[in-house]
């Protein structure tokens with residue numbers, strides 16, 4: 001264990017962040033709200049093409065606000081992929097609504113054929129969801145045009161959980177563009193970070209204005225504290241936004257670096273039996289936040305867990321894919337629609353170290369550890 005640990009996804013500063021934070025200190029804008037936050041929101045809007053953005057304390061807070069602004073409440077169904085991170089579904093319960101989980105396709109995003117068939121059934125039975133959450137898992141995206149068409153036909157509110165997908169595009173269109181709400185996250189493990197933070201984006205100015213209002217305790221314009229409704233303390237601090245501004249200077253570089261990591265794994269491991277990478281459909285340009293593989297034990301000669309433990313023994317972090325929500329004790333009472341695709345992805349899937357800051361030497365170390373544990377690589 002003498003070698004330094006290689007992480008799945010570590011923060012990677014661009015260089016300007018500390019100077020930006022110094023400026024915040026010099027001007028004493030040590031508060032939520034301030035010029036750095038305004039500038040960060042403007043940068044995010046320009047980059048994603050989504051007209052209005054509000055910076056928040058987390059992606060989970062952004063999703064919570066999206067659901068509240070969608071009018072989701074007790075008795076409402078919200079459909080979501082089962083394979084996701086808990087922060088991408090827990091706010092459904094904050095609102096007293098209930099989740100319905102759907103299976104994914106082979107690339108880990110929601111299965112749109114299944115979704116369409118189930119929406120047809122739900123429409124006949126009069127139980128359509130109030131809102132649909134789609135999740136751009138590991139930076140891969142579902143076909144957004146098709147979701148727009150389904151929304152036009154069935155009339156749900158579309159929330160795009162793009163927490164893992166800043167920088168992902170289809171034919172130049174950014175992840176989430178066209179959704180009613182787009183959720184972003186700048187947690188420490190995401191492609192860029194503010195140390196902790198998130199954002200909610202929408203093309204509707206009224207919705208984002210309302211989101212900002214709710215995120216600052218729903219204070220009515222009055223000299224005293226006046227509240228016609230209650231809100232939250234959810235804004236991103238100006239200090240954290242200063243970090244985010246520095247990170248936005250390098251976002252395209254970060255996407256290119258993560259994609260290069262992915263390409264190297266593919267070039268070195270892509271021919272080995274039993275290992276499968278997630279392909280980008282044509283026109284897609286994923287940020288490849290994390291490179292994931294599935295391991296078929298029948299042909300790979302080893303299994304996911306053996307590989308994970310071998311990497312761990314070499315002081316290299318890797319992880320199974322997200323455990324599906326319908327398999328979680330906290331969510332198992334809710335309905336799950338689908339087959340065993342996400343269950344199999346959980347059983348066989350592994351997230352590989354994908355840091356944008358990974359050096360050639362570190363990458364060689366990860367690959368050497370993988371070659372050692374993969375019989376077909378001919379080294380063991």
Ligand SMILES: *Cc1c(COP(=O)(O)O)cnc(C)c1O
Pocket residue numbers: 057058059060061084085087088135161163164184185186187197198
């Ligand atoms: C990270 C993440 C979130 C939540 O973001 P936080 O900023 O950590 O609250 C939500 N959904 C998905 C898919 C995520 O990966």
